[in-house]
Amino acid sequence: xxxxxxxxxxxxxxxxxxxxxxxxxxxxxxxxxxxxxxxxxxxxxxxxxxxxxxxxxxxxxxxxxxxxxxxxxxxxxxxxxxxxxxxxxxxxxxxxxxxxxxxxxxxxxxxxxxxxxxxxxxxxxxxxxxxxxxxxxxxxxxxxxxxxxxxxxxxxxxxxxxxxxxxxxxxxxxxxxxxxxxxxxxxxxxxxxxxxxxxxxxxxxxxxxxxxxxxxxxxxxxxxxxxxxxxxxxxxxxxxxxxxxxxxxxxxxxxxxxxxxxxxxxxxxxxxxxxxxxxxxxxxxxxxxxxxxxxxxxxxxxxxxxxxxxxxxxxxxxxxxxxxxxxxxxxxxxxxxxxxxxxxxxxxxxxxxxxxxxxxxxxxxxxxxxxxxxxxxxxxxxxxxxxxxxxxxxxxxxxxxxxxxxxxxxxxxxxxxxxxxxxxxxxxxxxxxxxxxxxxxxxxxxxxxxxxxxxxxxxxxxxxxxxxxxxxxxxxxxxxxxxxxxxxxxxxxxxxxxxxxxxxxxxxxxxxxxxxxxxxxxxxxxxxxxxxxxxxxxxxxxxxxxxxxxxxxxxxxxxxxxxxxxxxxxxxxxxxxxxxxxxxxxxxxxxxxxxxxxxxxxxxxxxxxxxxxxxxxxxxxxxxxxxxxxxxxxxxxxxxxxxxxxxxxxxxxxxxxxxxxxxxxxxxxxxxxxxxxxxxxxxxxxxxxxxxxxxxxxxxx
Numbered sequence: 001x002x003x004x005x006x007x008x009x010x011x012x013x014x015x016x017x018x019x020x021x022x023x024x025x026x027x028x029x030x031x032x033x034x035x036x037x038x039x040x041x042x043x044x045x046x047x048x049x050x051x052x053x054x055x056x057x058x059x060x061x062x063x064x065x066x067x068x069x070x071x072x073x074x075x076x077x078x079x080x081x082x083x084x085x086x087x088x089x090x091x092x093x094x095x096x097x098x099x100x101x102x103x104x105x106x107x108x109x110x111x112x113x114x115x116x117x118x119x120x121x122x123x124x125x126x127x128x129x130x131x132x133x134x135x136x137x138x139x140x141x142x143x144x145x146x147x148x149x150x151x152x153x154x155x156x157x158x159x160x161x162x163x164x165x166x167x168x169x170x171x172x173x174x175x176x177x178x179x180x181x182x183x184x185x186x187x188x189x190x191x192x193x194x195x196x197x198x199x200x201x202x203x204x205x206x207x208x209x210x211x212x213x214x215x216x217x218x219x220x221x222x223x224x225x226x227x228x229x230x231x232x233x234x235x236x237x238x239x240x241x242x243x244x245x246x247x248x249x250x251x252x253x254x255x256x257x258x259x260x261x262x263x264x265x266x267x268x269x270x271x272x273x274x275x276x277x278x279x280x281x282x283x284x285x286x287x288x289x290x291x292x293x294x295x296x297x298x299x300x301x302x303x304x305x306x307x308x309x310x311x312x313x314x315x316x317x318x319x320x321x322x323x324x325x326x327x328x329x330x331x332x333x334x335x336x337x338x339x340x341x342x343x344x345x346x347x348x349x350x351x352x353x354x355x356x357x358x359x360x361x362x363x364x365x366x367x368x369x370x371x372x373x374x375x376x377x378x379x380x381x382x383x384x385x386x387x388x389x390x391x392x393x394x395x396x397x398x399x400x401x402x403x404x405x406x407x408x409x410x411x412x413x414x415x416x417x418x419x420x421x422x423x424x425x426x427x428x429x430x431x432x433x434x435x436x437x438x439x440x441x442x443x444x445x446x447x448x449x450x451x452x453x454x455x456x457x458x459x460x461x462x463x464x465x466x467x468x469x470x471x472x473x474x475x476x477x478x479x480x481x482x483x484x485x486x487x488x489x490x491x492x493x494x495x496x497x498x499x500x501x502x503x504x505x506x507x508x509x510x511x512x513x514x515x516x517x518x519x520x521x522x523x524x525x526x527x528x529x530x531x532x533x534x535x536x537x538x539x540x541x542x543x544x545x546x547x548x549x550x551x552x553x554x555x556x557x558x559x560x561x562x563x564x565x566x567x568x569x570x571x572x573x574x575x576x577x578x579x580x581x582x583x584x585x586x587x588x589x590x591x592x593x594x595x596x597x598x599x600x601x602x603x604x605x606x607x608x609x610x611x612x613x614x615x616x617x618x619x620x621x622x623x624x625x626x627x628x629x630x631x632x633x634x635x636x637x638x639x640x641x642x643x644x645x646x647x648x649x650x651x652x653x654x655x656x657x658x659x660x661x662x663x664x665x666x667x668x669x670x671x672x673x674x675x676x677x678x679x680x681x682x683x684x685x686x687x688x689x690x691x692x693x694x695x696x697x698x699x700x701x
Contacts (some may be wrong), residue, residue, distance in 0.1 A: 013040045016226040023173040026180070030246040032286045033253075039246050042285055046238045046278055047229045053274050054220060054235055055695040061221075061267065062693045065637065069339050075503070077306055077494040084269040084310045087276035087317075097313045098490050101371040105416065105488075114316055116374040120291030122320045123258060125212050127375050129425035129445045130155030131405075131437055132323075133211065134380070135548075136165045136535050137175035141194045141201040143182060145432040148204050150211040152434045153441025156426060157211040158262050160535075161240045162218045163328075163550035163642075167225050168532035168649060176243045183213065183251045212257060214296065215244045219265030220274065221640055223690065237278070245282055245293070260320075261295045265328070267303040272314040279318050291317040296377060299365050300325025300552075302332040302503065308368050321369050323428070324362050324379035324408075326353065327552035333357075334559045337505060338637060344569040346508025348560050349517055349542065353379065353404065359411060359469050360501045363481060366412045366423035371488075378408040378427025381440060382553070385433050386539060386546035393544040398439045400545075401429060403462055406443035406454055410471040413480035420480060422448055430548035451478060510564060512575025512592075515584065517542060518557040519596050519628070525554040526624045529642075530649050531616040551642040558641055561632055565589050589632060597625050623648075623656070630664045638663075638691060647687035655681050662688040 020027065027039045067073035080095035092100075092112065100112035116122070130153050137143045137159040146157045159165075159179060161172060181187060182203070192201045218224075218236030227234050245259050252258055266272055275295075283293055295315065299305055299322040312319055330351060337343025345351065353362070362379070369376040381404045383397040405427050412424030429440045443454055455476055458466065466472045473479050486492065521538060528536040529551075536549045547553070563569070568583040578588065600621055607614060627648075631641055638644065644663055648656045662671040662684035671688050674680040689695070 012044050012229055014228040019170060019173055019226045022170060023177060026173060026176055026243055026247060032246050032249050033288060035287050037246055037285055039242055042242050042246065043227065043234060043238055044229050046242065046281055047234045049281055050235065050274050050277060057268070057271050057274060058221060058693040059695060060270070061639070065639065075302065075306065075336055077499065078310055080490065084314060085273055086314050087273065087280045092313065094310060095490065097309055098494070101309060101368070102488050104373065105371050114313060115372045116312065116316050116319050116321070117291060119317050120289055122294055122375065125257065126156070126260065126294065126320055127425070128155040128212075131441045131444065132156040132158060132377060132426050132428050133432065133437070134158040134160055134164065134216070134428060134430060136160055136171070137178050138166065138171040140178045140192050141197065141199065142432070143178050144187070144192065144201040144203050147182070147210055149432045149434075149437050150205045150209045152437045153445065154211045154437050156214060158214040158216050160216045162216050162222070162264050163552050164535035165216070166532060166534035167646070171532065172226070176247070179215070179244070180247045183248050183255065185251070207255065212260065213252075214260045214262050215240065216262035216264060217241060220271060221265060221643070221693070225646070241278060241282055245286065249286060259293050261293070262298065262323070263295050264298045264325070265301060266297060266311060267301045269307060269310040269314050272311040276315055276318070294318055294320050296320045297322045298325035298328065299323060300328035300332070302329065302336050305329070305361060305364070305502065308365065312368070312372060312374065316372070319374065321375035321377055322365055323377040324365055326358070326379040327556060329361065331552060331555045331559055333503065334556065334563060335639070336503065338559075338563050341567040343505055344510060344563050344567050345560055346506055347511055347514025347517070348556050349514065350508045351506050353407065354465050354469060355506045356469070357502060357504060357506055362408065362411045363414070364502065367414060367483065370414065370416070370421045370423050376412065376423050378405070378424045380428040380430060381405070382430050382547045382549070383545050384431040384436065384537060384548050386544065388539065389544050389546070397545045398435055401436050402439040402443060405440045407466060407469070407471065409443045409451070410466065410478060411469070413478065415480045415482045417485065509572040510569045511571055511573050512578045512588075515561065515564065515589070516592055516595070518561050519592050521549070522554055522557040522561070523596055523624050523628055525549050526628060526645060527620055528616065529554070529645050530620040530624060532649070555641055558628065558631055561589070562637070565632055586633070593625060593629050627660065630660065634664050643691045647690060651683065655683055658684040659687045663691050668694065
């Protein structure tokens with residue numbers, strides 16, 4: 001019997017009854033690559049493999065932030081002597097890893113030379129030029145629309161089980177079933193009649209037009225809320241890896257494709273090693289060679305960017321390349337500076353990809369990746385069609401997607417040792433609208449010889465922005481980034497000057513209007529998330545466009561508000577109720593929160609007057625504002641506000657109150673005491689520990 005079989009699994013794995021019975025087809029024994037494998041057995045085995053390491057790594061995250069606050073640690077590039085380890089126990093120093101990258105570029109056969117995918121090459125299908133789309137798959141109509149986007153330039157689609165995905169009720173499992181059925185061909189030639197939208201959907205794209213399917217797993221900081229092993233919710237990444245691999249490996253082989261994952265939120269080489277161990281075990285379970293399963297990663301945390309070369313080395317057998325994870329990256333940079341009164345970011349909606357630090361980040365991501373023959377991927381353009389906006393607004397949104405992808409393509413043009421590298425041939429978009437997909441795909445798919453013609457179509461403002469970034473010259477000629485051999489020397493590539501170019505505070509205003517907009521965006525998202533929608537389309541009242549939001553944008557806005565409040569940031573211009581030079585005060589924030597509550601109340605009243613039925617539970621509106629206020633005024637930094645929302649979104653009112661009181665308590669001991677006495681539900685202490693990464697070993701005795 002395969003060591004991942006079902007033997008004795010019932011004693012250790014507990015699945016929520018409605019999931020176990022309603023989605024039994026996802027569980028049980030599967031024949032994969034000619035082997036018998038148990039879904040439950042593999043979940044248990046992988047959980048046991050990493051549970052202790054995961055607790056240690058998440059504790060280290062928490063302690064790192066605490067030590068930054070007290071001045072005992074500093075952010076920085078890896079020391080040359082820092083050692084990293086891979087899944088086979090091989091160890092190198094940072095200096096050796098960096099030397100191996102240059103050796104690979106120069107073709108020098110040395111003991112330290114390395115490159116990505118040396119054992120099993122990345123399939124050609126994952127490197128096709130075009131757009132990567134992303135979104136949840138619990139709505140089968142949306143999933144079919146994603147596949148059909150392959151006909152107009154979407155060469156890859158990342159179905160999301162993390163930021164935009166949602167474990168509300170049974171949505172995760174509905175999405176996994178949809179993915180399984182679609183990949184198995186069960187919906188080929190059939191029509192799906194959407195019960196809520198009263199609309200028919202079908203897959204119109206032929207198989208050779210389909211985008212390559214990726215599966216974005218939950219970050220290592222998240223837990224699956226429906227499956228427990230040994231009395232604890234299993235790490236969310238594990239069921240995601242197991243369900244997709246065991247249910248879809250054979251189908252994808254028949255489709256001429258493979259099993260591909262997106263890995264989010266990794267910060268350190270140690271965390272990358274945990275992922276490597278999971279991938280190694282997964283491949284061993286199904287009997288495939290090292291590197292048969294491939295991953296792309298989101299370079300979306302400042303600590304990832306600081307140690308990108310080490311993380312890539314640890315995952316070199318599986319990693320296609322890293323993606324420019326823009327929004328979470330901005331959030332992590334806000335976190336980097338959270339203890340510096342002078343480090344409060346400008347209004348977040350003003351910090352875009354044309355900021356010099358974001359260009360440096362995009363270029364560095366590409367440079368380090370091409371040194372080891374990888375395939376870097378561009379970032380997300382979150383604009384989408386706004387049905388309530390006039391045509392000219394949506395036309396500007398389409399144009400912004402086109403410009404964003406052209407800028408990214410030009411940013412990836414690098415001359416190394418006289419050779420031109422065209423690094424960014426894929427990039428993200430958050431919509432299946434054909435006009436948007438075609439607009440974004442064009443700059444990525446045209447041949448190099450045609451890029452100049454696209455540049456000729458720039459208007460004066462667009463041209464000026466690209467000139468300011470050094471991507472084109474005054475005459476409109478493309479100017480690739482020239483990187484000389486001496487620029488790759490560690491003393492330059494990992495210098496203080498390089499750090500400052502990458503991480504200095506962006507220039508920009510801090511304004512009352514920015515505070516108001518941040519409260520609007522955070523609360524809009526929170527309200528939808530508490531109602532079970534993680535992929536939230538929110539109207540941008542500043543530009544008139546509509547933006548697709550997930551946890552990443554929510555974290556940006558509320559974290560920025562926290563830093564502005566706790567440091568009393570100085571406002572840089574007059575506002576409705578403030579003057580230039582005023583500080584952000586508790587009274588100002590409370591007033592803006594009350595203003596938002598009044599606006600929402602008036603909006604609901606107007607909808608009632610018009611007889612418009614809401615698709616969301618309005619009782620979640622005051623809960624939203626309560627949580628947001630408590631988060632902002634809580635003295636302790638909460639790394640992921642998403643974990644607060646996940647902890648209460650399906651709880652009763654009584655349990656929700658206790659959980660929030662626990663999360664925002666000043667004392668874990670007091671919370672534990674209330675639970676021990678029976679005054680509070682055990683879920684309160686569990687939520688508190690989940691939010692702050694506290695593990696049993698720390699609290700024993």
